[in-house]
Amino acid sequence: GNSVTQMEGPVTLSEEAFLTINCTYTATGYPSLFWYVQYPGEGLQLLLKATKADDKGSNKGFEATYRKETTSFHLEKGSVQVSDSAVYFCALTLNPSGSARQLTFGSGTQLTVLP
Amino acid sequence: NAGVTQTPKFQVLKTGQSMTLQCAQDMNHNSMYWYRQDPGMGLRLIYYSASEGTTDKGEVPNGYNVSRLNKREFSLRLESAAPSQTSVYFCASSGGRTDTQYFGPGTRLTVL
Numbered sequence: 001g002n003s004v005t006q007m008e009g010p011v012t013l014s015e016e017a018f019l020t021i022n023c024t025y026t027a028t029g030y031p032s033l034f035w036y037v038q039y040p041g042e043g044l045q046l047l048l049k050a051t052k053a054d055d056k057g058s059n060k061g062f063e064a065t066y067r068k069e070t071t072s073f074h075l076e077k078g079s080v081q082v083s084d085s086a087v088y089f090c091a092l093t094l095n096p097s098g099s100a101r102q103l104t105f106g107s108g109t110q111l112t113v114l115p
Numbered sequence: 116n117a118g119v120t121q122t123p124k125f126q127v128l129k130t131g132q133s134m135t136l137q138c139a140q141d142m143n144h145n146s147m148y149w150y151r152q153d154p155g156m157g158l159r160l161i162y163y164s165a166s167e168g169t170t171d172k173g174e175v176p177n178g179y180n181v182s183r184l185n186k187r188e189f190s191l192r193l194e195s196a197a198p199s200q201t202s203v204y205f206c207a208s209s210g211g212r213t214d215t216q217y218f219g220p221g222t223r224l225t226v227l
Binding site: 036 | 119146148155156157158159160163173205207209214215216217218219220221
């Protein structure tokens with residue numbers, strides 16, 4: 001079956017530090033890959049996505065590159081801020097069943113950024 | 116533009132009680148989903164509806180039923196709640212050519 005494995009947290013960094021959250025996947029086929037972010041007390045929001053190999057998704061200073069050869073989609077940011085403190089989820093979806101895209105999520109990584 | 120809304124935000128039930136979680140979206144999306152979020156396990160799909168009038172089981176459907184009332188609304192029902200159903204429940208929707216799912220704020224359910 002399909003699965004997503006994320007770096008276990010929690011991760012604690014100082015402001016302006018470099019962030020990497022590792023994500024690898026197993027899928028039968030060619031998935032689209034996503035990073036979602038969940039701020040305290042809120043639902044999930046799409047952070048970035050990539051739909052094919054070597055695509056780079058980027059948003060709000062975060063980046064992730066779809067690496068088919070290593071089945072990875074690691075999240076990076078060069079300089080984190082306190083406001084980036086949240087839970088980050090890696091996810092994938094395969095070809096839709098009808099028009100529905102079923103997402104498979106990783107377990108999430110809690111990030112805390114200290115001032 | 117409200118996006119995806121869910122009611123209630125919090126609920127406490129006793130074992131064996133029933134309840135319905137409501138979800139509505141105003142983005143004219145065809146597809147809607149129900150997930151549960153448990154610590155250390157990410158989100159798991161309970162049921163989904165690819166389009167109005169259709170529903171299908173996800174990864175963890177046991178103990179739940181759903182109704183796609185119309186294009187906007189997708190409800191999740193617990194007929195006889197169990198402590199194992201204590202969780203945070205999220206509704207989501209998607210549509211058009213994008214893979215992106217849009218999530219509601221969640222319902223935190225505790226079953227005693």
